[in-house]
Every structure is written in structure tokens, then in C-alpha cells.
Amino acid sequence: MPAARRKKHDGGGNSKKPTTSNQQQQQQPASKTDDKFKTQKTEKEETTDASNNNNNNNINNLKKKKKRSKRSCIDNCCWSIGFICSTWWFLLFLYSAMPASFPQYVTEAITGPMPDPPGVKLDKEGLKAKHPVVFVPGIVTGGLELWEGRPCMDGLFRKRLWGGTFGEVYKRPLCWIDHMSLDNETGLDPPGVRVRPVSGLVAADYFAAGYFVWAVLIANLARIGYEEKNMYMAAYDWRLSFQNTEVRDQALSRMKSNIELMVATSGEKVVVIPHSMGVLYFLHFMKWVESPAPMGGGGGSNWCAKHIKAAMNIGGPFLGLPKIVAGLFSAEAKDIAVARAVAPGVLDLDIFGFQTLQHAMRMTRTWDSTMSLIPKGGDAIWGTLDWAPDADHVCVAKKIKKNETQTAGENGAGFDDFKSHNYGRIISFGKDVADLHSSKVERVDFKDAVKGNNFANKSCRDVWNEYHEMGVGDIKAVADYKAFTVESVLELLEFVAPRMMKRGGAHYSYGIADNLNDKKYEHYKYWSNPLETRLPNAPEMEIFSMYGVGLPTERSYVYKSSPAAECYIPFQIDASADGGNDQGCLRSGVYSVDGDETVPVLSAGFMCAKGWRGKTRFNPSGIKTYVKEYNHAPPATLLEGRGTQSGNHVDIMGNFALIEDIIRVAAGATGNDLGGDQVYSDIFKWSERIKLRL
Numbered sequence: 001m002p003a004a005r006r007k008k009h010d011g012g013g014n015s016k017k018p019t020t021s022n023q024q025q026q027q028q029p030a031s032k033t034d035d036k037f038k039t040q041k042t043e044k045e046e047t048t049d050a051s052n053n054n055n056n057n058n059i060n061n062l063k064k065k066k067k068r069s070k071r072s073c074i075d076n077c078c079w080s081i082g083f084i085c086s087t088w089w090f091l092l093f094l095y096s097a098m099p100a101s102f103p104q105y106v107t108e109a110i111t112g113p114m115p116d117p118p119g120v121k122l123d124k125e126g127l128k129a130k131h132p133v134v135f136v137p138g139i140v141t142g143g144l145e146l147w148e149g150r151p152c153m154d155g156l157f158r159k160r161l162w163g164g165t166f167g168e169v170y171k172r173p174l175c176w177i178d179h180m181s182l183d184n185e186t187g188l189d190p191p192g193v194r195v196r197p198v199s200g201l202v203a204a205d206y207f208a209a210g211y212f213v214w215a216v217l218i219a220n221l222a223r224i225g226y227e228e229k230n231m232y233m234a235a236y237d238w239r240l241s242f243q244n245t246e247v248r249d250q251a252l253s254r255m256k257s258n259i260e261l262m263v264a265t266s267g268e269k270v271v272v273i274p275h276s277m278g279v280l281y282f283l284h285f286m287k288w289v290e291s292p293a294p295m296g297g298g299g300g301s302n303w304c305a306k307h308i309k310a311a312m313n314i315g316g317p318f319l320g321l322p323k324i325v326a327g328l329f330s331a332e333a334k335d336i337a338v339a340r341a342v343a344p345g346v347l348d349l350d351i352f353g354f355q356t357l358q359h360a361m362r363m364t365r366t367w368d369s370t371m372s373l374i375p376k377g378g379d380a381i382w383g384t385l386d387w388a389p390d391a392d393h394v395c396v397a398k399k400i401k402k403n404e405t406q407t408a409g410e411n412g413a414g415f416d417d418f419k420s421h422n423y424g425r426i427i428s429f430g431k432d433v434a435d436l437h438s439s440k441v442e443r444v445d446f447k448d449a450v451k452g453n454n455f456a457n458k459s460c461r462d463v464w465n466e467y468h469e470m471g472v473g474d475i476k477a478v479a480d481y482k483a484f485t486v487e488s489v490l491e492l493l494e495f496v497a498p499r500m501m502k503r504g505g506a507h508y509s510y511g512i513a514d515n516l517n518d519k520k521y522e523h524y525k526y527w528s529n530p531l532e533t534r535l536p537n538a539p540e541m542e543i544f545s546m547y548g549v550g551l552p553t554e555r556s557y558v559y560k561s562s563p564a565a566e567c568y569i570p571f572q573i574d575a576s577a578d579g580g581n582d583q584g585c586l587r588s589g590v591y592s593v594d595g596d597e598t599v600p601v602l603s604a605g606f607m608c609a610k611g612w613r614g615k616t617r618f619n620p621s622g623i624k625t626y627v628k629e630y631n632h633a634p635p636a637t638l639l640e641g642r643g644t645q646s647g648n649h650v651d652i653m654g655n656f657a658l659i660e661d662i663i664r665v666a667a668g669a670t671g672n673d674l675g676g677d678q679v680y681s682d683i684f685k686w687s688e689r690i691k692l693r694l
Contacts, residue, residue, distance in 0.1 A: 115644075118660040119223025127667040129225035131271045131309050132232070132262035134255070135204070138276025138315075139238045139369055141213045141650070143198035149179055150192055161195055163207055177359055182239055182366040187503050188248055196237065196249070201228065203235035207650075212642075216654040217273075221663060230266060232258045238277065241368035241507035242284040243524045252288050256297050259307050269309035271666045276598075276649065279316030280372050280528040286536050287527035295524060305538035310665055312544045314658070315596055315649045318530050319382075319603040320375035320510070322426055323554040325489055328370065328497065329427070330571045331361035334554050334590045358567055365466075365497060371504030374493075375426070375486045376529050377512055381606070381690055382486040383424025385438035389689040390602055390682070391421050393593045395552065395585040421585055423593065426556045427484040427492070431577040431586070434558050438483070446477040446495060466497045467570055475570045479561050512692070516617060530607050530618060531692075539621045542671050545608035546658055548647025549681045550632035553595025558586070594681050596632075598649035605629070605683035606690065616694040626671040630655050631680045 115121070143163035146156050152175035153168075161168055161179060168176045183190045197203060205215040214233070221231065236251040245251040259270050274282040286304055289297040297303075326332050336357070364370060375382055383389060428434035433441055474495075484492055490510060494501045509525050513532040526532040535543070558577040562570050579586035585593070594601045607618075608625040615622040632647030642651040652658055661674055 115656065117220055117223070118656050118663055119220030122660065122663050122667070123223050127224050127663065129221070129230060129666070130668045131268045131666050132230040132259075132266050133221060133226065133666055134232050134234055134259060134262075134270050134272045135201075135214055135217075136234045136255075136272065136274035136278035136282050137204040137213070137236075137238070138274070138278040138281075139373075141207055141276070142204045142235050142238055143202070144180075144195050144237065144239075145198050146179065146194075147196050148192065148194035150175070153179060160198065163198070165209065174359075177363050180239075181363045182368070184366055184499060185503075187241055187244060187366070187368040187507075197235040197251075199233075199235055201231065201233045203233050213275075213650060213653055217659055217662065220659050221666065224663060224667065226666075230262060232262065234258070234278075236281065238369055239367040241503075242281055242372065242528055243288075243507060244368065245281075246288070252285055252297060255285060256289050256299065263307050269307055271309050271662075272311045273314065273662060274311065274316065275314045275653065277317065277369065277373060279313045279318065282311065282313075283318075283530060283533070284524070284528040287533055288524065290536060291522065291524075295522075301537055304536035304541060308538065308541055310542040310544065310671075312546060312662055312665060315547050315599055315604065315652060316545060317373055317599045317603050318545070318607045319377055321373045321554075321599060321603065322375060322382075322556060323598065324370055324373040325375070325426060325493075326554070326557055326573065327364065328374075328493060328500070330559075330569050330573065331357045331364070332573050334588070334592075336573070357569060361569065365500050368503055368507060371500070372508050372528055374490070374504075374508070374510055375603075376510045377531050377692075378487045378510070379424065379485050380512060380692060381531075381602070382426065383422075384485060385425055385441075385483055386422065388421070388423035389686040390555075390593050390600070391423055393421065393423075393585065393682070395579075395592060421556075421591060423555050423591060424485050425483040426486055426489055427559055428556070429479045429482050429559050429561075431558050431574070433482045434556075434577075434586075434591075441482050443482045444477065444480040446474075446481045447491060448477075466499060470496065470570070475561065478571070479559075530611060534617070535612060535619045535621065535623050537621045538623060541623050542665075543608060543612065543623055543625045544628055544661075544665075544671065545605055545625070546628040546630070546652075546661070547599060547601075547604040548596035548632055548649065548652045548655075549594055549601060549629045550647050551595060551597045552585075552587075552592035553597055553600050554590055555585075555593040555600055556591040558589040558591075596647050596649040596652065601629075601681045601683050602686055605681070606687050609683050610687040610690070611692065611694070618694070624671055626674070627677045627679055627683060628658075628661060628674070629678055629680045629683075630658055 116124070140162075143160050145158050145160050146153055147158065149156065152172055156168065159168075161176060178190070179193050179195055181190065182188060189195070201214070201218060204213050205218060207213050218226075218231065234251070234255045236245045237249060240248065246253065262270055272282060286308075287296070289299040290301055290303050292298055323333050381389075383391070422428075422434055425434060478492065478496065481488075481492075490501075505525075507525055509529050509532055511529075511532060513521060513526075516532075516534055520526075521532055558574045559571055560574040562568055562572045573589040575588045577586060577589040578584070585591050595604065605627050608627050612619040612623065612625045619625075630645070630647050630652060633643065633645035635641065635643035635646075642648075642654055644654060644656045646652055646655055664674060665671075
């Protein structure tokens with residue numbers, strides 16, 4: 001039973017419950033389906049993973065490319081900088097390793113044998129140091145250093161603010177301007193500021209690194225035995241009026257004491273060598289030293305006769321500079337006008353708000369020394385509206401060979417067909433006004449204008465200049481006057497800058513003396529004007545006027561009114577005014593004449609050519625005078641630097657011929673030993689046209 005039941009149960013169980021084999025058969029399709037599903041899922045996952053991997057690879061590749069591009073850019077910059085630096089250091093190494101004579105060898109291979117420097121040449125001739133030498137530097141060439149300043153100048157005690165690297169100009173320009181400016185009322189130090197001249201030969205041997213002023217002359221004098229005991233640099237603060245250099249620093253007394261010491265120790269008179277504005281400063285000194293105290297040095301009427309052998313004036317603006325008029329009137333000169341012509345509007349845009357010209361005007365108008373350079377002698381010297389002594393100057397004349405001397409009046413002969421220039425109009429508003437006869441120019445007197453207030457300039461106190469006190473009507477009145485001669489320019493400057501001219505009027509005069517016996521000419525304001533003072537009573541003394549010629553030099557200007565703007569200077573040189581032909585003397589609003597690029601021949605040469613020639617009322621003792629002109633010849637190659645035959649106002653200090661003349665006189669020669677006058681220009685012809693009572 002149990003077995004039968006078990007069978008039956010098993011049999012019944014078979015119909016209702018699958019066996020193991022049946023289970024396997026039934027499970028096979030399910031497992032296949034699952035495997036297929038898993039396979040599809042795996043394939044999809046693999047596909048997704050593959051696509052993700054591809055995307056990731058693409059992103060990584062892009063990142064790598066970007067990194068590579070960034071790295072390559074940085075690498076290229078680094079390689080470029082490295083290459084430049086390596087090349088520079090390699091060249092510097094070669095330069096240091098090469099023999100000292102190699103540059104000269106290259107130059108001689110290109111241009112032929114170089115002449116010996118004057119000191120070497122004259123040492124071979126046997127010349128030795130005899131007369132002590134005194135150097136009198138001009139404007140801007142002497143170094144100035146800080147002795148006391150405001151917090152913005154902390155850490156700069158006795159560092160140069162002027163000369164050297166001029167690093168403080170770039171680091172703190174407004175602070176630098178504040179310290180370089182003088183007080184607007186006194187012309188002396190502003191409160192809390194003391195800037196003083198550098199002392200010694202280093203005061204003006206180099207203006208900036210590599211830019212010599214007196215260094216070449218000093219080195220050549222040293223070749224024949226000179227040293228600091230018989231060379232003296234009469235440094236002074238060239239910003240101050242001449243008399244104030246004595247009031248504040250006792251600079252004139254120092255010069256007097258040093259000259260007396262050198263004469264006492266050497267037993268020989270001194271040779272004084274002033275340059276540029278230093279010429280006028282030394283004129284002032286010669287009157288000061290002989291005048292009684294307290295105004296003068298109390299040396300007596302024969303002091304110069306006892307102590308001075310010769311005054312060898314280099315590039316002397318005896319009668320002033322037309323370019324200083326443009327500087328005081330609009331803070332401009334030829335360089336600014338040319339810059340405007342090359343890039344019109346750039347200077348006027350003032351994109352960064354630097355207001356460079358305005359700040360320059362603010363600073364330079366506090367320097368009373370600049371007013372010593374205003375043209376002297378009035379219209380009798382510089383010309384009227386329709387006449388000027390140098391009006392027949394030809395701007396493109398025949399070229400003169402190096403070291404070829406001419407007699408007076410030779411240059412320009414045969415050019416009578418050329419149009420004369422109205423140089424007497426030192427300022428003309430408009431090119432047409434500069435060309436017209438004065439009878440056709442309608443002028444309205446500006447002096448009757450009532451001064452208003454220019455509201456556009458009210459916010460410009462930080463770039464102080466007196467234009468902010470002028471109204472639109474005043475500016476128009478100046479332009480309506482059309483043309484200004486030297487005499488009316490003085491009235492113009494008094495109109496636009498009364499405070500400045502009030503200070504200047506206390507220290508300088510610009511006329512021609514009627515009677516030199518008048519007691520008023522004993523005042524120091526007349527001492528730097530050769531037309532209002534006498535030379536000392538020193539008949540054995542000699543005076544040389546030594547200057548360059550053959551370079552276009554500023555003589556007069558074409559102006560226009562500036563467009564009204566914030567903090568603007570209302571007048572500017574009209575850079576669009578041009579002569580229109582190769583013979584024209586008008587370029588970028590500036591009329592040029594013969595000179596050294598700074599001082600016109602008329603100013604540098606007239607006094608020695610005529611005003612002091614022989615016994616005159618300006619030279620009662622008959623001091624001998626000589627005109628020594630040096631015709632400009634540019635350097636033949638870049639290896640010559642600034643050249644050894646330059647006639648440029650500063651570069652002439654390295655002119656071999658000029659240095660040789662100075663050394664010969666310092667060694668004992670006279671003007672006659674040097675051959676007398678050496679003239680290339682028309683200075684004698686132009687001087688004869690000036691009708692001056694002598």
C-alpha cells in the first residue's frame with residue numbers, strides 16, 4: 001500500500017510536478033533569454049563606455065592641445081627673451097674682451113685715420129698747463145640734488161633730481177615737478193623744499209649717462225697737465241635769477257674766492273670758459289665782483305684786470321633767444337611743432353590726462369633764469385615788422401667744406417633774387433600775416449582788453465599757469481593783434497603772465513642804454529645785458545665769442561589759437577605752416593636762420609663783431625674781441641658718436657678745433673696767435689646793418 005500509494009502519488013505527482021529533467025528543459029529557454037539580455041546590456045554598456053571614453057579622450061586631447069599651445073607660447077617668449085639676453089651678454093663679453101683700440105681700428109678702416117685728440121696732439125707739441133681754468137655751465141646742464149623735501153621724496157637725500165638717470169621723473173612725476181619748481185612769488189625755494197647744485201667737476205661733466213657736456217674738454221685739458229687744483233667748475237642753481245644765486249647760495253662769492261685762490265697759488269690769471277646761459281651769468285659776475293657791497297662783491301674796479309686773462313664764451317646768447325619766447329608763451333619750440341606735424345593731434349588729445357605741456361609751463365615759468373634769455377635790444381637789433389638785419393638769409397646755400405674759412409659776407413652772396421623774410425615779426429598769427437606787408441595787416445591793440453576769467457580753466461589749479469585768469473575775450477585780443485616784434489613781445493608776456501614778468505622785471509632789463517653814466521645802471525638788473533652795461537677796465541683781457549654755424553636755428557614763429565578745451569594752453573605754433581619749397585626757411589610753423597640750433601648768429605656774434613669791437617661806450621678800455629665760428633659737419637659714421645666737428649649748441653663741446661683753441665689759450669696763446677677771427681656766416685654784414693650808437 002504504501003508503495004502503491006507512493007507510486008500513485010508519484011505518478012500523480014508527475015502530471016502535476018515536473019521532474020528534474022523537465023525542470024532543466026524548462027529552465028534552458030529562460031537562461032538563454034537572460035544571457036541574451038545580459039549580452040545586450042553589456043554591449044550597450046560597452047558602447048556607452050566606449051563613447052564616453054571617446055569623449056573623454058577628445059576632451060583630454062583638446063586640453064593637451066591647449067596646454068601645448070599655452071606652453072609653446074610661453075616657451076617661445078622665454079626662448080626669445082633668453083636669446084636676446086644671451087646675445088646681449090655675448091656681445092658685451094666680446095666688447096669687454098676686445099682690445100681698446102678695436103673700435104678706433106674699425107672707424108679708421110671705414111673713414112681713414114682718425115686725428116689725435118687735441119690734448120694728445122698739443123702734448124706732443126710740448127704745451128703744458130699754465131693758466132687756471134674756470135668752467136661756467138649754462139642752463140639745465142648742471143646737476144641738482146635734494147637736500148630737503150616732502151614725504152613723497154623720502155629716501156632721496158642728496159640724490160640727483162636733475163641730471164643723471166632722471167629716474168624720479170618716471171617714478172613720481174608730479175612730486176618731481178613740485179620739487180623742481182620755485183616759489184611763484186619769491187623765485188626762491190618753496191616751503192619745505194631745498195634743491196641745491198651739485199659741486200665739483202662732476203656737476204656738469206655729463207648731463208646724463210653717456211651724454212657729455214664738459215667731460216671731453218676736461219679730459220683733453222688733463223692731457224697737458226691740468227687737474228682739479230687748477231680747474232674749477234663754477235656750479236650754481238641755474239633755475240634762480242643771477243643775483244639770487246648769491247642771495248641764497250653765495251655762488252658768486254664762491255666763484256670770486258676760488259679764482260683768487262687759483263691766481264694766488266699759480267701766479268697766473270685765469271681763463272674763464274662759460275657756455276650758453278653761463279655767458280650771461282659771467283657778464284653779471286664781472287659787474288658784481290667790481291661793484292661795492294652789499295649789492296656787489298667789493299673787489300674794486302681793477303679786479304678783473306688782475307685776475308682774468310680771457311673769457312672764451314661758447315654758444316653765448318648775448319642778445320637773447322627767440323626760442324625762449326615760444327617756451328614762455330606756449331611751452332613749445334621747434335621740436336614740439338615738428339612732433340605735431342608728424343602726428344597731428346596726438347599732443348593735444350592728452351588721452352591719459354598727463355597735461356605734459358601744461359605741467360612743463362607751470363614749472364619753467366617759476367625759473368627766473370629763463371627770463372635772462374628774452375631777446376635784448378628791441379627792434380633796433382631784431383628788426384621791425386618789415387625789416388630785419390638777417391632777412392636775406394638763404395636756408396639752402398652752398399655747402400662749405402670742413403674747416404674751410406670764409407670772409408665776412410661771403411655766404412649767401414649772389415642770392416639777391418631770393419625773397420627776404422620778415423624775421424622782425426617774432427610771432428605772427430597766421431602764415432598770411434607773416435608774409436604780408438605791415439600796411440596790409442589790420443591789427444587791434446590787445447593792451448586795452450579788459451581781463452576776464454576763463455571758466456574752462458578754473459579746475460586747473462594743479463597745472464598752475466596764468467592763462468586760467470584770462471577770458472575768451474583776452475585770448476581773442478592777443479590773436480587779433482596779428483604780429484609781434486621783440487618790443488611788443490615783452491608787452492605780450494606782461495599781459496599773459498604778469499606775475500612771472502613782475503619777478504623778471506626786478507632782475508633783468510632788455511633795452512639799450514642811452515647814457516651809461518646814469519646811476520640807474522648800477523643796479524644788478526642791468527648787469528647781464530651787454531647793451532646796458534660796460535665791460536670792465538681790463539685792456540689786457542681778451543673776449544672770444546665761439547659758436548657753431550650751419551644749422552637751422554629758430555628765429556620767429558607762426559602761431560594759431562588752440563581749440564578750447566579743459567586745462568588748455570590757448571596758443572600753439574601752427575605746425576601746418578610750411579614754406580612750400582626747398583629754399584623756404586619756414587618749416588612746421590618755425591622760421592629758421594643760421595646758428596647752432598639754439599642761438600642765432602646775430603645773438604652769439606654781434607657784440608664781438610661790432611658792439612665791443614675796438615673802443616666803444618660798451619667797451620671803454622678796448623678789450624680785444626674775436627669771433628670764432630665753427631662750421632657744422634655731421635659725423636661720418638655712427639662710430640663717431642656726436643662728432644668731432646659738430647656745431648650744435650651742446651655737441652660743440654666735443655669739437656676738436658674748439659677744444660684746441662681753448663687749450664692753446666690756457667697754455668698761454670693770444671687771440672692773434674690763433675689767427676684772429678674765423679667766420680663762415682654773414683655776421684659782419686648783418687652787424688653793419690644794425691644802427692647802434694657806439
